[in-house]
Amino acid sequence: MSSELVRLRQEKNLKQETVARALDWSPSKLIRIEGGSVGISTTDLQALLRQYGIADEDPLMARLIELARGARERGWWSSYSRELSSDPAYLAFLGYEYGASRIKHFGLAVMPALLQTEDYAKALTRQYVSEERADMLVTVRMLRQEKLLERDPSPEQAFVLDEGVIRRRVGRSIDPKIMPNQLKHLLELQSSRPYLTVQVIPFEVGAHFGMTGNFAVLEFEGALGPVLYLENSRGGALTVTGRDPEIVNYNSAFETLRETALTPEASRELIERVIAKMG
Known part of the structure; x- marks a missing residue:
């Protein structure tokens, strides 16, 4: 999950600071999410993916939301x-x-x-x-x-x-x-x-x-x-x-x-x- 988010950001040639500023997040929040040290809420994930040009109806959006929900559950x-x-x-x-x-x-x-x-x-x-x-x-x-x-x-x-x-x-x-x-x-x-x-x-x-x-x-x-x-x-x-x-x-x-x-x-x-x- 976190590696996919890093990949999507890098494909857009965006820096972490730029993305965090656009979402009104602290840079440390995005760093922790990409590092996998914290989970991400569905709302935050949707906002992040929209910054990367992923539309709500895109199957990728649904798939990553599913992964985020699964990551919050204890395996x-x-x-x-x-x-x-x-x-x-x-x-x-x-x-x-x-x-x-x-x-x-x-x-x-x-x-x-x-x-x-x-x-x-x-x-x-x-x-x-x-x-x-x-x-x-x-x-x-x-x-x-x-x-x-x-x-x-x-x-x-x-x-x-x-x-x-x-x-x-x-x-x-x-x-x-x-x-x-x-x-x-x-x-x-x-x-x-x-x-x-x-x-x-x-x-x-x-x-x-x-x-x-x-x-x-x-x-x-x-x-x-x-x-x-x-x-x-x-x-x-x-x-x-x-x-x-x-x-x-x-x-x-x-x-x-x-x-x-x-x-x-x-x-x-x-x-x-x-x-x-x-x-």
Whole structure:
């Protein structure tokens, strides 16, 4: 929301002081709104958008008003703001993810969070944080899945996985069934959710863009530009400006990865073979 307001002002080549003076606001008020440190009322938002030439009947006006109203409501992730304060990018990402209409996720070494079983998530997370924090992170991860499942309509979800994701025996020392069960869960998701696709890039493809690491691109209906999230075990980096060249590059790369990967049907067959070998 705040990034869109900054973009609209910059497109008009307006300075914050000029806009604030025209609206009889203090410059600090606009700075706080654009910085996301305070919310904005519907009345103030309408006045601001009119300064940028957005008419009341413009769909962009309605969309941004809807976003402003949503921003004033506490999302489910707000309950974890204290626990996740050390990773503000991840906390912000949870809010964007919940409102996305399309979710594109590439997984290089580990199963994307939205596909993980609880046992897999615990076995993975406890490798790099304390058991207490791991339990909290897993709880958040399961809630992410649950809340997206409750949405109507459900967001489109496309996942591309490197073959290493489905072959690595995460949790084997704890319970050898963790990984086979994770892969069975993956197949169940494919079968039961028509809006969700899973494709695997086989080892034989060789080097590809996804070898830079896990990433997610979120897309939205209306005016809000796409969001890019680069993920690692210790946290993530969030980019929220839809015109950022990095987002364009990653979005394009994801589509190339989908074309490089096996089809969903062939990916399913490969996953079934891997399960059979795991016993």
